[in-house]
Amino acid sequence: MKLDNHLNRLKEAKRRDKIRLIVSTIVAIFLITWSWWGTAFSIPAMMRGLPNIYQFITEDLLPPQFGAYRRFIGPTFETLFMAYAGGVIAVIISLVLGIMSAGNIVRTRAIVYLGRAISTFLRAVPAVVWAVIMVAAVGIGPFAGTISLALGGAGMLGKTYADSLEDIDMGQVEALQAVGASWWQIFTHAVWPQFLPAFLSWSFYRFDLNIRSAAIVGLVGGGGLGFILNTTIKLFQFKQAAVGILWIFGLILIIEYLTAKSRDKILEGL
């Protein structure tokens, strides 16, 4: 009797899994058909494009004209400055946003919701969209790029800071509350030391992401490597563009390595 019950329940679970599988397959097929039709995608068209792509890569793009490297030196520094300055501003904004939206530190629900809403909005809108808007507002150049990196970064860091703050051990906070410490004392002595490792590793990670974002906000007028890359492509100087693309690839790898290395070093020292 008991075994029967068990068997029935197993069968039931299996049936539910099967239904779930069928439903999700149907949904997937529907979505893919809808997209296929909507984008007028056709495999023959893609196949016809392949020789073009091959020809473009072998004749227009390769070999890279390495002599053009001089054009990319200035923009490289600009990209690095943008990524750094945008990152620092993002960290400052996010500290405010993160503390605002950590439910265990700020007790007013309205403030927490407001903070969460702001970082969700900033995070969901891509940095390039911010860049398009900022280029319209303050003109072409690294200033627009810096602000858009700061806004995009603030969205991500605001959320991750808030989540890390909510994860801290409240025992230490309560202990300080019990002895009558002020809000500021509690924050600097109980909250901050626990939050510091997460704060550092997320911030370093953001600097790393900023290099990638800095390269692409430039494409829409945000200055730096993206801007010069876009210029070379628009002028059909593809062999120079190839140098830029390889260099962006190299720079991203270098920065990824350096940020990971220095993050580990600093976290070790804590």
Place this chain on the structure above:
Amino acid sequence: MNDLEFKKMISRKQDHIRNGIILLIMAVIFVISLLQMNIDMARIIRGMESVAGFVRAMFPPDFSIIPRVWPLALQSIQIAIMGTVLGIIFSIVLSMLAAKNLTPIPGLGIFLKSFFALTRAIPALVWALLFIVAVGLGSLPGILALAVNSIGMLGKVFSESFENVDKGILDGIRSTGASGLQVFTQGALPETMPALISWSLFRLDINIRYSSILGVVGAGGIGWELVRASRMLDYPAVLMITMIIFAMIYAVEQITSYARNVIR
């Protein structure tokens, strides 16, 4: 005060000094960065003023453009889905060839993995620029750009998932005389399916974000409308399009994260 406490106090003092110096250096680099980009106080204040003016000019958002822009938002989603699907198909094949425990040609792994690294590191928007030159404007370059960029990420994580499959399972199937392809379809693929689906959904999420901006360079979707509105100084339309992009990305993020939770 005994010796140990004294030493502790000294080292804490040193820590404070060290942290202060690091902060100071970071602040100096920050100022240098701004100055090198010709951003000074006057420029910041002027910038703030123009941003404030811009924001004022944006309100109220222009709801009348919704009927025109809506199909383009849907097209962005469709481009993201097609790019993701193509990326998944190629990634499964390539990552099987790249996985150490499945590959028929041992040397291929390193070659494919550096290919993944290259396609991953070059941003989707740059891929779109290149594909536009190669195949012309429209949604095809967008789809291809997302597919190639997805291969970089999915190829890497898929091949890592395959490599983590328990060796015993694969050996068991091999011992029955199964071919290499059968070992893959009967052993590695079913074992890793939940992980593969979860990564694919995550990638769809990323691709939606990219596809909303591909239009900026002319690769289809809503991005072009944003650039056009901003060039025509139609600020209420800029705000409306930004809100639509936000809604689109946010909705897809909620749906894919729900689906990923169900799988787990």
